[in-house]
Amino acid sequence: xxxxxxxxxxxxxxxxxxxxxxxxxxxxxxxxxxxxxxxxxxxxxxxxxxxxxxxxxxxxxxxxxxxxxxxxxxxxxxxxxxxxxxxxxxxxxxxxxxxxxxxxxxxxxxxxxxxxxxxxxxxxxxxxxxxxxxxxxxxxxxxxxxxxxxxxxxxxxxxxxxxxxxxxxxxxxxxxxxxxxxxxxxxxxxxxxxxxxxxxxxxxxxxxxxxxxxxxxxxxxxxxxxxxxxxxxxxxxxxxxxxxxxxxxxxxxxxxxxxxxxxxxxxxxxxxxxxxxxxxxxxxxxxxxxxxxxxxxxxxxxxxxxxxxxxxxxxxxxxxxxxxxxxxxxxxxxxxxxxxxxxxxxxxxxxxxxxxxxxxxxxxxxxxxxxxxxxxxxxxxxxxxxxxxxxxxxxxxxxxxxxxxxxxxxxxxxxxxxxxxxxxxxxxxxxxxxxxxxxxxxxxxxxxxxxxxxxxxxxxxxxxxxxxxxxxxxxxxxxxxxxxxxxxxxxxx
Amino acid sequence: xxxxxxxxxxxxxxxxxxxxxxxxxxxxxxxxxxxxxxxxxxxxxxxxxxxxxxxxxxxxxxxxxxxxxxxxxxxxxxxxxxx
Numbered sequence: 001x002x003x004x005x006x007x008x009x010x011x012x013x014x015x016x017x018x019x020x021x022x023x024x025x026x027x028x029x030x031x032x033x034x035x036x037x038x039x040x041x042x043x044x045x046x047x048x049x050x051x052x053x054x055x056x057x058x059x060x061x062x063x064x065x066x067x068x069x070x071x072x073x074x075x076x077x078x079x080x081x082x083x084x085x086x087x088x089x090x091x092x093x094x095x096x097x098x099x100x101x102x103x104x105x106x107x108x109x110x111x112x113x114x115x116x117x118x119x120x121x122x123x124x125x126x127x128x129x130x131x132x133x134x135x136x137x138x139x140x141x142x143x144x145x146x147x148x149x150x151x152x153x154x155x156x157x158x159x160x161x162x163x164x165x166x167x168x169x170x171x172x173x174x175x176x177x178x179x180x181x182x183x184x185x186x187x188x189x190x191x192x193x194x195x196x197x198x199x200x201x202x203x204x205x206x207x208x209x210x211x212x213x214x215x216x217x218x219x220x221x222x223x224x225x226x227x228x229x230x231x232x233x234x235x236x237x238x239x240x241x242x243x244x245x246x247x248x249x250x251x252x253x254x255x256x257x258x259x260x261x262x263x264x265x266x267x268x269x270x271x272x273x274x275x276x277x278x279x280x281x282x283x284x285x286x287x288x289x290x291x292x293x294x295x296x297x298x299x300x301x302x303x304x305x306x307x308x309x310x311x312x313x314x315x316x317x318x319x320x321x322x323x324x325x326x327x328x329x330x331x332x333x334x335x336x337x338x339x340x341x342x343x344x345x346x347x348x349x350x351x352x353x354x355x356x357x358x359x360x361x362x363x364x365x366x367x368x369x370x371x372x373x374x375x376x377x378x379x380x381x382x383x384x385x386x387x388x389x390x391x392x393x394x395x396x397x398x399x400x401x402x403x404x405x406x407x408x409x410x411x412x413x414x415x416x417x418x419x420x421x422x423x424x425x426x427x428x429x430x431x432x433x434x435x436x437x438x439x440x441x442x443x444x445x446x447x448x449x450x451x452x453x454x455x456x457x458x459x460x461x462x463x464x465x466x467x468x469x470x471x472x473x474x475x476x477x478x479x480x481x482x483x484x485x486x487x488x489x490x491x492x493x
Numbered sequence: 494x495x496x497x498x499x500x501x502x503x504x505x506x507x508x509x510x511x512x513x514x515x516x517x518x519x520x521x522x523x524x525x526x527x528x529x530x531x532x533x534x535x536x537x538x539x540x541x542x543x544x545x546x547x548x549x550x551x552x553x554x555x556x557x558x559x560x561x562x563x564x565x566x567x568x569x570x571x572x573x574x575x576x
Contacts, residue, residue, distance in 0.1 A: 042558075046542060046543055046557050050542050073543070079542075079543040079544075079557070081502070081533060081544075082533075082536060082537065082541060082542055082543050082544050083542050083543055085533065085537040086537065086541070086542045089537060090540070161542075254509060254559060315561065319558070319559070322509075322559075326505055326506070329505075330505075417533075420533065420534070421533070421537075
């Protein structure tokens with residue numbers, strides 16, 4: 001029997017972790033995030049950003065636009081590869097293409113929201129800010145190193161970037177409301193967490209149910225494990241119902257709404273409302289707390305409903321639902337497997353190991369974080385629960401950020417794609433720079449966490465980027481002179 | 494004669510586009526050859542910035558989204574008329 005006990009305990013730990021995650025993190029954070037990602041794909045015309053990525057766009061426009069494209073347009077690989085190839089071969093060149101490639105996996109809406117919800121807004125913000133700074137930095141370095149071959153590409157046409165488009169105002173309002181829904185559900189500020197009204201329902205037995213749950217899903221806060229509340233159990237049940245109805249209502253939504261579509265949408269709204277309520281099980285009765293969060297969620301949902309009815313066409317709504325559902329189908333199953341795996345692995349890793357290796361913000365610690373990120377490959381978003389596990393096992397937030405920056409950037413998949421399009425030499429140069437910059441990002445953020453003056457750190461960062469920009473400027477000036485003395489290979493302008 | 498190319502790595506949206514075009518073609522009684530282009534080197538030969546892309550007789554008519562059946566019918570009819 002002893003032999004069977006260990007694997008059983010591991011499976012139980014995995015399932016426990018999964019249940020805790022579904023109940024605590026998925027709803028108010030991931031459900032709106034998937035809806036936002038879907039809305040971005042369906043409602044933002046890609047031309048509204050790509051018009052700034054043509055060859056003639058000046059550098060101070062094309063680099064930020066590349067970062068924007070990474071975070072807004074590229075939530076899925078369907079867009080990343082063609083857009084990357086397009087920017088590189090026909091558009092603004094290798095620099096902005098690299099910025100785009102660097103920024104997309106680290107700072108798209110799903111990754112940021114999930115990082116913020118699971119680990120903390122500070123780390124999500126650091127991830128966004130440092131990815132932006134270093135994404136542009138790496139883009140500039142690559143443009144500098146490979147400026148000769150970039151000139152060749154510049155001779156080709158750029159038809160793909162000629163189209164322009166703006167965004168419909170109704171769609172923009174819809175997107176902003178979705179963000180408001182996300183923020184009102186996840187921000188932890190007094191206005192939203194205070195209780196404004198309380199209601200007691202005479203439902204007996206919920207407290208016993210809660211006790212049973214804590215026995216079923218044992219947890220140890222000191223190891224970073226979370227339990228499942230009675231409210232969480234209700235939410236998991238609702239999630240299962242959503243999954244069932246969405247399969248029948250959203251999978252074929254492009255052909256038109258059916259009864260199941262409405263069931264799925266109603267269930268999603270209901271789930272968000274339940275998740276935003278405060279529930280305290282007592283003996284013989286249940287206290288429901290109406291918090292600022294619940295008010296915010298109700299208001300945001302009502303406004304979304306109004307805008308969707310009045311300003312969006314049925315076709316736009318269909319596209320939005322299909323894209324959101326497609327993200328869920330693509331990412332969620334892998335996330336579930338990943339979270340289960342994290343629960344199992346957590347039992348096998350001793351906190352002492354992590355603490356000894358990366359417990360403090362040292363160069364070695366940050367390098368260890370990056371090395372783990374480079375050699376391990378996890379599907380989209382799974383890096384976040386893994387980072388959470390490291391954090392609870394005693395990893396310093398600096399090395400943790402280094403890992404979070406390196407892991408999604410340097411997946412095997414992205415390296416293969418990059419080398420197919422730009423060649424092996426360029427892709428390994430890119431990998432080296434990402435490793436270096438992730439380490440730097442971790443070190444700088446670690447300094448910040450350790451209480452070093454923020455201005456000093458910003459100074460380091462600015463100095464680093466200034467040196468890069470100056471180098472690029474010098475090189476492009478010299479390059480321009482060389483070019484001017486050569487006869488033009490093509491007269492295309 | 495119509496040649497319809499679907500550009501894309503085989504993601505769910507590419508399949509939806511193919512379905513839509515097949516329906517539109519059947520609906521108007523047009524015969525069409527379907528070619529799936531999944532190789533990125535070939536896809537990037539066309540001026541598109543995101544998949545799925547839809548190409549009718551070597552002309553890109555739509556990319557980055559799933560067109561409606563009515564749109565596709567118009568494109569197919571236009572191509573037939575100009576051929």
